[in-house]
Amino acid sequence: GAVVSQHPSRVICKSGTSVKIECRSLDFQATTMFWYRQFPKQSLMLMATSNEGSKATYEQGVEKDKFLINHASLTLSTLTVTSAHPEDSSFYICSARVGPDTGELFFGEGSRLTVL
């Protein structure tokens, strides 16, 4: 199957700092990537749909200025958590489809963010 790589897998930062998470499709081009957030023992909540070369589409309740998404190439999307606070601590996972009509999502390994 297709491979999606996410980095870093774990990050600890101080409150007020910004953290960037990278999501790469290693063996395919992804015009669209999806960013999810997952709290412990809970489901995946879609944060935004990242589109290559255009602005991301954010879900209701997700702050655009807080969670900056950039999809500058067909193989890379980044999520930047700006001015992080302890309540932003979570598991962030990106995913992508190989093609627009294929159903299956391939997920990155996830990034666990802890804000002190």
Added chain:
Amino acid sequence: GQQVMQIPQYQHVQEGEDFTTYCNSSTTLSNIQWYKQRPGGHPVFLIQLVKSGEVKKQKRLTFQFGEAKKNSSLHITATQTTDVGTYFCAARVAGFQKLVFGTGTRLLVSP
């Protein structure tokens, strides 16, 4: 917005027992997907169902899509400890590329 509920939230079984998780949507779905997430891991695609009443099998796993395309189920026969994890159904929102995940069912299997 679209909601996808799963029951039960959690189930603990003895190895060898069967397990079923149910997925219910508030709206008619074009298709339904199932994913498995091992503890500490990321979701992995299991299967996609498209047709009304469709049944698909993968070894000990049986997936079913309801006739009204509003619900789905995953049944595991004779569970093994390797089946431990959280099982999510996911529905594609009509007209959009995004996938909405169900609430998930966490399965624990004791040897």
